[in-house]
Amino acid sequence: MTTEATAGLASVMGATIRRELLLAMRSPGDVINPLMFFIIAVTLFPLGGGVEDAFLATIAPGVIWVTALLAVMLSLDSLYRADYEDGSLEQLLMSPQPLYFLVLSKVFSHWLMACLPIIVLAPVLALMLKLPAAGIGALVISLALGTPILVLIGAIGMALTVGLSRSGLLLAVLILPLYVPVLIFGTGVVDAAINDMAYAGLLALMGAMLALAISLSPLAIVAALRISVN
Amino acid sequence: MLEARDLYCERDDRVLFQHLDFSLCAGQAIQVQGSNGSGKTTLLRILCGLNRDYRGDIRWQGQPVEKARADFRAQVFYLGHAPAINRRLSAAENLRWFCASRGVRAGNIRAALAAFNLQGYDDVPCYMMSAGQQRRVSLARMKLVPAAVWILDEPFTALDRKGVSELEGMLSDFVRSEGSLLLTTHHPLQMDCDVGIIDLDAGMRERGGV
Numbered sequence: 226m227t228t229e230a231t232a233g234l235a236s237v238m239g240a241t242i243r244r245e246l247l248l249a250m251r252s253p254g255d256v257i258n259p260l261m262f263f264i265i266a267v268t269l270f271p272l273g274g275g276v277e278d279a280f281l282a283t284i285a286p287g288v289i290w291v292t293a294l295l296a297v298m299l300s301l302d303s304l305y306r307a308d309y310e311d312g313s314l315e316q317l318l319m320s321p322q323p324l325y326f327l328v329l330s331k332v333f334s335h336w337l338m339a340c341l342p343i344i345v346l347a348p349v350l351a352l353m354l355k356l357p358a359a360g361i362g363a364l365v366i367s368l369a370l371g372t373p374i375l376v377l378i379g380a381i382g383m384a385l386t387v388g389l390s391r392s393g394l395l396l397a398v399l400i401l402p403l404y405v406p407v408l409i410f411g412t413g414v415v416d417a418a419i420n421d422m423a424y425a426g427l428l429a430l431m432g433a434m435l436a437l438a439i440s441l442s443p444l445a446i447v448a449a450l451r452i453s454v455n
Numbered sequence: 456m457l458e459a460r461d462l463y464c465e466r467d468d469r470v471l472f473q474h475l476d477f478s479l480c481a482g483q484a485i486q487v488q489g490s491n492g493s494g495k496t497t498l499l500r501i502l503c504g505l506n507r508d509y510r511g512d513i514r515w516q517g518q519p520v521e522k523a524r525a526d527f528r529a530q531v532f533y534l535g536h537a538p539a540i541n542r543r544l545s546a547a548e549n550l551r552w553f554c555a556s557r558g559v560r561a562g563n564i565r566a567a568l569a570a571f572n573l574q575g576y577d578d579v580p581c582y583m584m585s586a587g588q589q590r591r592v593s594l595a596r597m598k599l600v601p602a603a604v605w606i607l608d609e610p611f612t613a614l615d616r617k618g619v620s621e622l623e624g625m626l627s628d629f630v631r632s633e634g635s636l637l638l639t640t641h642h643p644l645q646m647d648c649d650v651g652i653i654d655l656d657a658g659m660r661e662r663g664g665v
Contacts, residue, residue, distance in 0.1 A: 237556060241555070243552075248543055320558075455507055
């Protein structure tokens with residue numbers, strides 16, 4: 226690839242990310258809603274399940290991971306909806322630029338807006354749930370590796386269902402089975418850290434899953450978008 | 456440049472067109488005619504590669520369009536029914552992203568908007584504009600990206616009378632400068648160049664349909 230083409234690609238990706246961030250700033254609800262859901266749902270667990278420290282510490286990794294997963298799913302609806310309705314998606318698919326990178330930058334900006342706040346806030350909520358200090362670092366790392374996988378997989382499901390008016394349940398049925406391994410490994414990392422066991426191997430597996438998701442899911446997303454626009 | 460041979464498309468067990476042959480050369484304009492539901496939009500979307508439910512052969516510069524997809528996309532400007540304008544972004548932001556997404560340096564956006572009588576609307580969010588003004592923002596894109604073929608689906612929708620005649624002038628200029636134009640419209644065209652016709656109703660009548 227020539228330098229000029231590379232520079233062109235970087236500017237395409239930069240422009241896409243800038244556009245998505247600008248849109249998020251114009252309608253902050255898309256960013257705040259999943260975050261508020263995450264905070265509220267996690268806060269409700271001690272109220273409903275009792276406030277014994279030992280009990281809370283046991284459920285903390287699972288509660289935070291499951292809630293983060295559901296918050297990501299909740300955020301997905303805004304990913305392509307507006308572009309599908311106003312026809313921008315057709316223009317995107319007609320772009321002579323590599324769609325792989327266009328789609329990847331769109332998903333990346335979605336992760337920045339929907340997941341980064343969750344990752345930043347997770348240690349605070351973990352402290353509230355009395356998660357032992359040893360698990361907090363592992364929780365943040367596992368979320369940082371896991372949430373991009375969730376967004377990439379969810380984007381495939383969303384791309385497939387964007388043409389349907391009520392896609393919520395179908396989306397859940399499509400992508401939840403694929404979310405399960407991420408959830409198991411994610412909570413596994415935190416549990417291992419709490420119990421003073423080595424968790425580097427689990428993180429390496431999550432890293433491998435992320436690498437696989439980054440390399441393959443944009444292709445699936447493009448194919449799914451073509452079907453939806455057809 | 457763009458050739459179609461023996462195109463066939465059906466929707467919901469109804470044949471929209473069959474044995475459709477035509478070719479679009481540089482400096483040629485073709486208007487696709489037909490009543491509502493006769494498949495005009497479908498035909499344009501098939502040619503753009505957005506709809507794949509067809510049989511037949513589409514060639515770009517003599518090559519099957521699937522093989523020349525990247526070059527084809529770089530040379531085609533498509534304007535669909537939907538304006539492809541995000542209502543939360545301003546006119547300039549929309550156009551800037553459109554240029555970037557096609558890998559084109561955003562040229563003079565102000566001049567492009569001015570060509571469609573939108574001086575001073577650069578930074579106005581599109582949701583504050585009327586339907587006609589949004590359509591003009593959408594049309595301004597064709598001033599910004601170089602393309603050899605314009606495929607326009609009902610470009611005159613929502614434009615006022617002056618806007619229509621100005622757009623007709625622009626289309627004629629484009630065709631005279633060796634551009635290829637394929638458009639659908641129900642509006643009687645008044646262009647200073649020859650306009651070929653593809654009549655989708657004719658095929659429908661031959662098959663005895665309504």
